[in-house]
Amino acid sequence: WNFDRFQAAHEYAKSRGLVPPSANSPQFSLAVPDGEVWPSTYSISAPDNSAEIDWYQDRGVELLCWEVLAKGFMAKSDLWPEHEVDAATFDAPVERGSNEWRLQRMQKAYCHAENYRRRSLALELADSAGCNLAQIAMLYPLTRGQHISVIFGSSKPTHLEDMMVVQHLNIDEEAMMLLGGVEPKSKDTRKRRYPFIPKLVNKGAKALAAGRAFGASSKSPTPAFATKLSMQRDS
Numbered sequence: 001w002n003f004d005r006f007q008a009a010h011e012y013a014k015s016r017g018l019v020p021p022s023a024n025s026p027q028f029s030l031a032v033p034d035g036e037v038w039p040s041t042y043s044i045s046a047p048d049n050s051a052e053i054d055w056y057q058d059r060g061v062e063l064l065c066w067e068v069l070a071k072g073f074m075a076k077s078d079l080w081p082e083h084e085v086d087a088a089t090f091d092a093p094v095e096r097g098s099n100e101w102r103l104q105r106m107q108k109a110y111c112h113a114e115n116y117r118r119r120s121l122a123l124e125l126a127d128s129a130g131c132n133l134a135q136i137a138m139l140y141p142l143t144r145g146q147h148i149s150v151i152f153g154s155s156k157p158t159h160l161e162d163m164m165v166v167q168h169l170n171i172d173e174e175a176m177m178l179l180g181g182v183e184p185k186s187k188d189t190r191k192r193r194y195p196f197i198p199k200l201v202n203k204g205a206k207a208l209a210a211g212r213a214f215g216a217s218s219k220s221p222t223p224a225f226a227t228k229l230s231m232q233r234d235s
Contacts, residue, residue, distance in 0.1 A: 003052045003092035010059065023062040030118050030150070031177060047180055057060040057147045065141050068150045072136035073110045077123055085111040118179055125175055126127040130234035134159070135166050140179060143171045 001009070025202040027043040037043065044052055044063070059226065069075040076193050094100040105180055116228035122136045129136075141148050154160050171179075 003049075003055075004046075006061075007052075007055070011059070021061075022060070023064060024056065025064040025151075026068060027067050028065035028141045028144075028150075029068050029070045029074060030061065030122060030137045031074050031110045032118075033070075034112050035109060037067060037109045038105060046215045049180065053148075054142060056059045057145045061146045061147065063145075064151060065148060066151045068141055068152050069134055070110045070115075073116045073132040074119060074122065075104075077119065077133055078110055080107060080111050082111070082113075087111075114181065118181075121179055125179070125200065131169070132162060135162055135169070136171070138163060138166050139169060140176070142166065143176060164191050 001024055006021065010020040012018075027041060027045060029045050031044050032045040034048075043049070044065075053063070072079050085107055087108075090104060092104070094104055101161055119133070122140075123133055124133075126133050128137045138150060138152070141150055152163065154163070
């Protein structure tokens with residue numbers, strides 16, 4: 001459901017003493033779609049959706065977010081290179097439901113300048129933190145709030161292991177702002193952290209060891225990803 005419909009249903013239930021809906025499933029990704037990814041779908045990825053995300057959190061509504069990796073755009077750095085994508089084909093007539101139609105929808109939604117900027121920056125953050133692009137992309141929505149869960153698909157067991165490590169990590173506020181296209185107001189910003197508490201804490205030795213390799217530990221699971229990048233930007 002889009003936000004207006006969900007909000008109306010929630011308020012209707014509350015006003016009549018009924019149990020309100022407790023979950024919604026929007027698209028939420030570091031890659032902001034330009035319009036609907038798929039017909040009748042709803043996204044909260046844009047910066048101006050921030051108030052909606054807070055509204056859900058304030059009312060204890062869980063968000064089960066899909067296409068977190070933007071169909072691979074935020075998992076593979078070489079997928080759909082900017083110089084190879086032709087925007088002139090985005091509205092070409094193709095058969096609805098065909099593979100060509102699906103590719104057209106995905107590229108029209110995700111292949112624009114702002115998302116290429118975000119991907120490039122995420123790659124820098126991943127390199128400085130010892131992570132990979134998919135892990136940074138997965139952390140972006142998870143760091144936004146404790147009421148957010150993510151849905152993703154994987155073709156390799158190693159991808160699942162990468163995602164297990166994510167539960168021990170976090171992104172600091174400066175990095176979140178830079179990724180989202182918002183300049184930090186002051187250098188004190190980097191001292192604060194979004195309140196990310198993993199829902200499933202795997203205390204397995206392998207996962208914890210991998211977490212420590214990225215600069216995390218059971219006592220301090222929030223490495224400052226943005227420090228090196230910030231110094232580069234200031235120079």
